[in-house]
Amino acid sequence: MRPPRVSDRLRFIASLVLPGARLIDVGCDHALLPIYYLLGDPEAKAVAIDNKDGPLRVAAKNVSRWGLDDRLTLIRGDGIPSGLLQAGDCVVIAGLGGVEIGQILTQIESAAAMYVLSPHSRAEVLRETLSQLSLAIVAETVKAEGGRTYLVMTVKPSVKSIMYSDDERWIGPHCLTQLDADFGDAAFLLYMRRLKRHLSRVVRHDPTAASPLARLEQYIGRIDA
Ligand SMILES: C[S@@+](CC[C@H](N)C(=O)[O-])C[C@H]1O[C@@H](n2cnc3c(N)ncnc32)[C@H](O)[C@@H]1O
Numbered sequence: 577m578r579p580p581r582v583s584d585r586l587r588f589i590a591s592l593v594l595p596g597a598r599l600i601d602v603g604c605d606h607a608l609l610p611i612y613y614l615l616g617d618p619e620a621k622a623v624a625i626d627n628k629d630g631p632l633r634v635a636a637k638n639v640s641r642w643g644l645d646d647r648l649t650l651i652r653g654d655g656i657p658s659g660l661l662q663a664g665d666c667v668v669i670a671g672l673g674g675v676e677i678g679q680i681l682t683q684i685e686s687a688a689a690m691y692v693l694s695p696h697s698r699a700e701v702l703r704e705t706l707s708q709l710s711l712a713i714v715a716e717t718v719k720a721e722g723g724r725t726y727l728v729m730t731v732k733p734s735v736k737s738i739m740y741s742d743d744e745r746w747i748g749p750h751c752l753t754q755l756d757a758d759f760g761d762a763a764f765l766l767y768m769r770r771l772k773r774h775l776s777r778v779v780r781h782d783p784t785a786a787s788p789l790a791r792l793e794q795y796i797g798r799i800d801a
Contacts, residue, residue: 680755755768
């Protein structure tokens with residue numbers, strides 16, 4: 577059977593999962609991401625978790641429709657259930673806020689091999705939580721979908737301690753290097769324009785936003801010149 581039609585963002589997230597890894601999709605909604613992933617990797621397994629009955633009903637129908645009941649386990653749960661994670665797992669948490677993603681990661685007892693995280697808000701709070709948990713951001717990409725822009729972070733456990741500057745925490749350590757490289761991707765530029773507008777409001781009550789705001793003003797000024 578043909579794989580489900582999924583957005584470019586979800587296809588990109590699926591491409592980041594280590595081949596053969598068990599995918600743990602937290603906040604799975606329709607479960608189209610794990611279905612798409614499993615149809616591309618016949619040996620892999622997945623667990624899809626959601627904390628609401630409505631999405632899980634749709635997910636269950638989709639899992640049966642694509643004949644994946646023996647490879648995809650659906651769980652009703654808040655975050656990652658205790659004892660579920662195994663060392664080689666890849667955890668995806670996409671489409672939740674950065675604060676909530678951070679809370680879910682803080683509650684898990686053992687490390688996964690990697691995490692793909694896509695917060696729809698408060699990425700700076702998530703980066704702070706990741707540094708406290710010694711989880712290193714190894715890549716950041718911006719994807720556009722339906723007029724919105726989504727940050728996608730690839731994250732791995734680190735033995736080194738991690739401390740982010742204000743610029744890195746607000747803009748992202750890898751996005752920051754893309755500013756210097758004059759990265760011209762349309763989704764990235766749109767994301768940075770929106771972040772600049774957000775920072776110009778935040779700076780009125782949070783002085784840590786001043787330096788990243790200046791960096792973005794400089795970057796966008798250069799693009800618009
Ligand atoms: C906006 S949808 C995102 C769906 C999909 N991950 C994506 O990126 O397209 C968020 C889903 O996460 C679920 N959710 C929110 N908080 C959750 C939590 N703490 N644990 C499990 N599921 C959660 C919601 O019920 C909803 O189905």
